[in-house]
Amino acid sequence: MTAAGESRIGVALLRAGLLCVLVFMAAPIVIVVVNSFNASPFNIWPPTGLTTSWYAKALASPQFQRGMVNSVIAGVLSTALVLVLGTPAAYALARFHFRGASAVRAILMGPLVVPRVAIGFALFVLFIASRSGLYGSMTGIVLGHAVLMLPFVTTVLAANLGEIDPALEEAARDLGASPVGAFLRVVLPQMRSGLIIAGLFAFITSFDEVETTIFLTKPAVNTLPIEMYLYLDQYQDPTIAALSALLIGVSFLLLGVGLAATGRGSLRLLLGGRAS
Amino acid sequence: MSASTNTKPLLLLAPSALVVMAPFVASLVILAAYSVDYGPNGVGPDLTIWRNFLSDGYSWSVIATSLRLAASVTLITLLVAYPTACAILRIRNPLLSAIAYVILFSPLLMSVVVRSYGWLLLLADRGFVNSLLAASPFGLGPYRLIYNETGVVIALVHILLPFAVLPIIGALLQIPPIYREAAADLGAGPAAIVWKVTFPLSLPGVIVAAEIVFALAVSAFVTPSVLGGGRVLVLSRLVYENIGNVQWGLAAVQALILLAIAVGALLILERFNRSTFAKRAG
Numbered sequence: 001m002t003a004a005g006e007s008r009i010g011v012a013l014l015r016a017g018l019l020c021v022l023v024f025m026a027a028p029i030v031i032v033v034v035n036s037f038n039a040s041p042f043n044i045w046p047p048t049g050l051t052t053s054w055y056a057k058a059l060a061s062p063q064f065q066r067g068m069v070n071s072v073i074a075g076v077l078s079t080a081l082v083l084v085l086g087t088p089a090a091y092a093l094a095r096f097h098f099r100g101a102s103a104v105r106a107i108l109m110g111p112l113v114v115p116r117v118a119i120g121f122a123l124f125v126l127f128i129a130s131r132s133g134l135y136g137s138m139t140g141i142v143l144g145h146a147v148l149m150l151p152f153v154t155t156v157l158a159a160n161l162g163e164i165d166p167a168l169e170e171a172a173r174d175l176g177a178s179p180v181g182a183f184l185r186v187v188l189p190q191m192r193s194g195l196i197i198a199g200l201f202a203f204i205t206s207f208d209e210v211e212t213t214i215f216l217t218k219p220a221v222n223t224l225p226i227e228m229y230l231y232l233d234q235y236q237d238p239t240i241a242a243l244s245a246l247l248i249g250v251s252f253l254l255l256g257v258g259l260a261a262t263g264r265g266s267l268r269l270l271l272g273g274r275a276s
Numbered sequence: 277m278s279a280s281t282n283t284k285p286l287l288l289l290a291p292s293a294l295v296v297m298a299p300f301v302a303s304l305v306i307l308a309a310y311s312v313d314y315g316p317n318g319v320g321p322d323l324t325i326w327r328n329f330l331s332d333g334y335s336w337s338v339i340a341t342s343l344r345l346a347a348s349v350t351l352i353t354l355l356v357a358y359p360t361a362c363a364i365l366r367i368r369n370p371l372l373s374a375i376a377y378v379i380l381f382s383p384l385l386m387s388v389v390v391r392s393y394g395w396l397l398l399l400a401d402r403g404f405v406n407s408l409l410a411a412s413p414f415g416l417g418p419y420r421l422i423y424n425e426t427g428v429v430i431a432l433v434h435i436l437l438p439f440a441v442l443p444i445i446g447a448l449l450q451i452p453p454i455y456r457e458a459a460a461d462l463g464a465g466p467a468a469i470v471w472k473v474t475f476p477l478s479l480p481g482v483i484v485a486a487e488i489v490f491a492l493a494v495s496a497f498v499t500p501s502v503l504g505g506g507r508v509l510v511l512s513r514l515v516y517e518n519i520g521n522v523q524w525g526l527a528a529v530q531a532l533i534l535l536a537i538a539v540g541a542l543l544i545l546e547r548f549n550r551s552t553f554a555k556r557a558g
Contacts, residue, residue, distance in 0.1 A: 010467075021380070022376060022380065026379050027404075028393075028431075029390075029391070031397045031398050085295055086292065088288035089292045092285035096284060099282060104289060104293075108297065111300060113542060114304070115491070115495030115531075115538050117495055117511075117531065118495070118532070118535045121307065121515050122306065123299070125528065126302055143295075150292060150297075208388060211497045211498065215516075225389050228390075229389050244390040247387060248386055252382065255378070
């Protein structure tokens with residue numbers, strides 16, 4: 001295979017470079033986990049001693065507890081909303097050629113182009129100006145997260161639908177199924193991996209979101225990353241490392257579940273989602 | 277017939293249009309209105325806020341910082357991402373390949389706050405990197421790596437690298453291996469194959485990567501705040517501070533300038549993309 005013209009030095013350099021990049025990618029995550037046991041409140045390296053007291057402090061903090069609950073609520077609600085809205089939108093884009101399709105696509109993809117801080121501030125102004133009471137409410141945060149996620153979710157779902165043979169659906173229709181019935185019983189089960197990936201990404205985005213959320217929130221509905229950001233603004237002791245280490249554990253658990261549920265299709269769908 | 281083919285997709289799109297897209301578009305319209313002092317207590321439309329902001333040297337220094345940060349982050353990220361994508365595709369062992377993918381992409385699952393905090397720990401005056409440098413035979417440092425642009429750039433490259441590698445991998449996978457083999461058969465050396473065959477054909481993926489990375493870097497908020505420690509002032513930071521100062525008109529102007537920079541960069545890169553395609557076709 002090396003016949004396709006590759007020097008041995010080039011390959012060795014490429015491998016060494018990749019190793020450096022992987023160390024670079026893992027470093028801040030490893031340091032957070034190690035530092036969560038650092039007895040020094042000033043994060044001095046090497047650790048002055050080992051302790052688990054930062055975990056106790058993080059878990060006992062009322063702000064972090066409330067933030068965790070708010071984050072789960074916001075994540076679940078916005079993911080559900082965006083999947084329910086995104087599935088029919090993706091179906092329209094994947095299965096129909098209609099006038100104005102490119103305009104619809106442009107508006108749909110708009111939130112990807114607009115900086116998140118601008119989206120956050122714009123929604124803040126909208127919520128205030130419309131006197132809707134959405135500012136500082138969970139509904140407002142869920143709506144904000146849905147705006148951010150809809151482009152990604154529809155892209156992944158449309159790519160997923162593109163891989164599903166329309167002939168199966170037509171066969172179901174010919175056999176007497178209603179359009180909705182054919183969709184629910186023939187198409188939807190085949191969208192499993194797309195829905196799982198889109199849903200996981202929507203949840204993770206919502207769970208990590210700071211740049212838009214910080215404009216829409218009041219202390220009572222602060223999500224966990226907002227509480228962490230505000231905490232970091234004042235203190236830098238390893239409490240935040242302990243909490244981060246717990247979140248890293250949850251992330252890997254989610255990653256494992258996602259990979260197990262979708263198998264090899266996940267990367268292909270992500271690549272397709274980005275490329276289109 | 278044409279009526280029914282048009283109403284069905286519109287009905288399917290209506291829920292997301294009403295719930296998500298309409299508020300999004302409305303919010304941008306109101307943002308523009310606030311920037312010309314057309315808010316509830318405003319007297320507008322007039323361009324005073326725009327004029328004041330654009331005639332202030334301080335504003336331009338913040339815009340320059342935002343642009344400089346985003347440009348250097350984009351350049352460094354692409355220079356790292358391209359060989360990384362080539363290298364990761366070459367791994368033959370499935371287990372090693374899976375490990376590399378997980379290490380490279382799993383940081384995406386973690387909060388930007390967590391990742392920025394990790395870099396704060398690594399780069400602090402008495403942190404890991406400085407202790408490593410001091411322990412080295414040269415006894416280097418300590419260097420000031422946080423609360424300045426250096427730390428912000430390093431952390432942003434880390435955060436944005438996966439976004440750059442993904443489209444480049446996608447582009448590289450689309451090049452049929454037979455092209456490289458043909459070039460080799462015609463006598464091209466390894467360097468010539470990379471430079472004259474692989475790289476030009478993967479350019480669309482590189483441009484998509486540049487678009488994503490620049491857009492995310494220029495509007496980053498958490499990382500410049502955490503690693504800049506209030507000393508690296510970028511546009512997104514000003515927007516946030518001015519909402520606390522109840523300077524909503526000014527914040528609207530800054531948000532719109534941020535938007536204009538993001539859209540402008542996208543248009544320039546898209547144009548570049550099309551011109552390279554045209555060159556190849558012609």
